[in-house]
Amino acid sequence: MRTADFDYELPEELIAQDPLADRSSSKLLILDKNTGAVKHGVFTDILDYLHEGDCLVLNNTKVIPARLLGIKPDTGAAIEVFLLKRLSDNEWETLVRPGKKLRQGAKVSFGDGLLTGEIAECLPDGNRIVRFNYEGIFEEILDKLGEMPLPPYITHKLKDKDRYQTVYAKFEGSAAAPTAGLHFTNELLDRIKDKGVQLAYVTLHVGLGTFRPVKVEDVTAHKMHSEHYFIDKETADIINNTKRAGGRVICVGTTSCRTIESAAVSDQDAGYVLKPVEDDTEIFIYPGYEFKLTDCLITNFHLPQSTLIMLVSALAGRDNVLAAYKEAVDMRYRFFSFGDAMFITDCIEK
Numbered sequence: 001m002r003t004a005d006f007d008y009e010l011p012e013e014l015i016a017q018d019p020l021a022d023r024s025s026s027k028l029l030i031l032d033k034n035t036g037a038v039k040h041g042v043f044t045d046i047l048d049y050l051h052e053g054d055c056l057v058l059n060n061t062k063v064i065p066a067r068l069l070g071i072k073p074d075t076g077a078a079i080e081v082f083l084l085k086r087l088s089d090n091e092w093e094t095l096v097r098p099g100k101k102l103r104q105g106a107k108v109s110f111g112d113g114l115l116t117g118e119i120a121e122c123l124p125d126g127n128r129i130v131r132f133n134y135e136g137i138f139e140e141i142l143d144k145l146g147e148m149p150l151p152p153y154i155t156h157k158l159k160d161k162d163r164y165q166t167v168y169a170k171f172e173g174s175a176a177a178p179t180a181g182l183h184f185t186n187e188l189l190d191r192i193k194d195k196g197v198q199l200a201y202v203t204l205h206v207g208l209g210t211f212r213p214v215k216v217e218d219v220t221a222h223k224m225h226s227e228h229y230f231i232d233k234e235t236a237d238i239i240n241n242t243k244r245a246g247g248r249v250i251c252v253g254t255t256s257c258r259t260i261e262s263a264a265v266s267d268q269d270a271g272y273v274l275k276p277v278e279d280d281t282e283i284f285i286y287p288g289y290e291f292k293l294t295d296c297l298i299t300n301f302h303l304p305q306s307t308l309i310m311l312v313s314a315l316a317g318r319d320n321v322l323a324a325y326k327e328a329v330d331m332r333y334r335f336f337s338f339g340d341a342m343f344i345t346d347c348i349e350k
Contacts, residue, residue: 016334032348036320052196053247062169065146173205180253264292
């Protein structure tokens with residue numbers, strides 16, 4: 001299986017640069033994963049395709065303003081630091097630019113010295129462990145100095161930080177938003193619950209590795225980045241009871257899907273069940289993968305040749321997905337993080 005098999009043509013002007021004024025007003029492409037049939041609507045139409053007894057799985061991670069802009073005090077050189085993973089109270093694994101200027105022992109100053117950092121270790125993959133020094137509460141300093149780490153294909157400055165958060169974001173730790181969830185408003189979630197659909201929350205802290213391209217020709221040779229996740233007993237019970245009663249488990253976003261698929265365990269009676277767990281995952285889902293718990297998926301339109309379009313193709317079939325993407329391009333859908341949505345379902349009829 002070649003990485004090039006997941007390529008498609010996308011005009012640059014279809015890459016959404018700004019979020020819509022109304023979260024739930026984006027377009028919605030409905031794709032039948034079994035037949036490849038397609039319908040079009042707006043995101044609030046999702047109500048018509050959700051049934052009593054279904055459950056929605058949502059990732060309640062919260063994006064931190066993980067992009068820090070600083071200088072080297074000794075030279076005045078501009079430095080960019082992305083926070084990837086917190087290792088202790090004052091140490092983080094980071095991605096730095098330019099890396100050549102930041103060897104072990106190098107110092108960086110942010111906000112005229114409000115926050116300073118020292119490179120404690122250079123890791124084999126090029127990342128750096130930075131030891132920070134500050135007075136007060138780190139999260140408050142980060143909120144003051146940090147910027148939202150928008151994907152590299154978004155060149156516009158984000159006017160409102162909250163628009164790169166889901167309305168149900170709760171636990172801080174992500175370097176990127178679970179963007180399929182950006183389409184939901186609190187009002188729409190209430191209407192979904194009123195219809196008899198349960199909401200189940202998982203937490204997976206999204207890393208910047210989600211933006212990294214697949215650089216190998218053979219898909220199976222790609223190594224996924226590690227991400228930390230958490231599933232509590234309440235969520236496990238909701239999902240297990242939904243499957244037991246014949247309802248559908250509908251993941252909101254690839255991160256929710258990867259979370260529950262990572263935590264699924266074999267069960268003699270039920271096939272697979274979800275267990276409460278806290279762990280790290282490097283799961284890579286591509287065509288040929290057999291889904292254990294995920295029935296349907298709400299997702300955005302993903303980059304060509306990315307691990308995300310491979311996951312979507314595993315669920316709905318590569319030919320079906322690429323045909324739907326071509327139709328979305330022809331109909332001028334908006335793509336990527338601030339773009340429109342797709343619902344991959346097992347039945348296109350309402």
